Amino acid sequence: MLDVFAGTGAFGLEALSRGAATATFIENAPPALAALRANVAACRADSMARIVLADALSAPVGSPHDLVFLDPPYGGDLVPKALQRLSANGWIDTDALIVAELGPDDIFMPAMPLAERRHGKARLVFFRNLAAAN
Numbered sequence: 001m002l003d004v005f006a007g008t009g010a011f012g013l014e015a016l017s018r019g020a021a022t023a024t025f026i027e028n029a030p031p032a033l034a035a036l037r038a039n040v041a042a043c044r045a046d047s048m049a050r051i052v053l054a055d056a057l058s059a060p061v062g063s064p065h066d067l068v069f070l071d072p073p074y075g076g077d078l079v080p081k082a083l084q085r086l087s088a089n090g091w092i093d094t095d096a097l098i099v100a101e102l103g104p105d106d107i108f109m110p111a112m113p114l115a116e117r118r119h120g121k122a123r124l125v126f127f128r129n130l131a132a133a134n
Helices: 010-017 030-042 078-088
Strands: 002-004 023-027 049-053 065-070 092-102 113-119 122-128
Touching (some): 002 010, 010 023, 010 030, 010 065
Antiparallel strands (some): 092 122, 113 122
């Protein structure tokens, strides 16, 4: 699984606790990286976790993942930009399940959403890889 804009790594660590073989975390904010590293160590997930110090909008070439979670800062319309870069650089499998958390002012909606849920101000959108949906 791929946890983009990982922050503390909560989603990826939860996926590991529920059976994911590995989790890759993309994060570039120093305070979040410190918390992420501490949480991975506290969960004893070092052997299953890979932390990539990178901006999701300029991520290097990677390997494909079949479950992707994106939780960018709200209001920057960052989900489509990150998806474009990550897809172009091989991070997202052609039939990946993608979950994007969006803020109240983010307007992103994939062509063929599978589901949408609202939690307070946050909106979660579930969909398959854009390349597979278009």
